[in-house]
Amino acid sequence: MADENDDYVYDEATGEWRPAGEIAASAKSDQAKVRDAAGNVLADGDSVTLIKDLKVKGANQTLKQGTVIRSIRLTDNDQEIDCRYEGIKGLVLRTEFVRKR
Numbered sequence: 001m002a003d004e005n006d007d008y009v010y011d012e013a014t015g016e017w018r019p020a021g022e023i024a025a026s027a028k029s030d031q032a033k034v035r036d037a038a039g040n041v042l043a044d045g046d047s048v049t050l051i052k053d054l055k056v057k058g059a060n061q062t063l064k065q066g067t068v069i070r071s072i073r074l075t076d077n078d079q080e081i082d083c084r085y086e087g088i089k090g091l092v093l094r095t096e097f098v099r100k101r
Helices: 022-031
Strands: 006-013 018-020 049-051 054-056 061-063 080-085 088-094 097-100
Touching: 018 022, 018 054
Parallel strands: none
Antiparallel strands: 006 018, 049 097, 054 061, 080 088
8 A cells, every 4th residue: 555655745835645747747847938038938949039239248249139049949047048140159148138039
């Protein structure tokens, strides 16, 4: 009978015992949400638009408001995205400065 209880985990938020797989799935979906400045969920491959002029450190260049960045990649940090732009390799943008197209 102890083996049956090993598959359940106590959820402190709801105060009840829930299946371990259900807890893991809900934690994974909560953690994977990366949002732009408007609150839209971003995913790998999305295109974004800059909402503010940004000076790029090390490239001596300014990206203007309205610039479209294509094919973004999500990072481990939910407030940063990797992307490429003409002549700038390794560009990392903060999600607070972009809006999903």
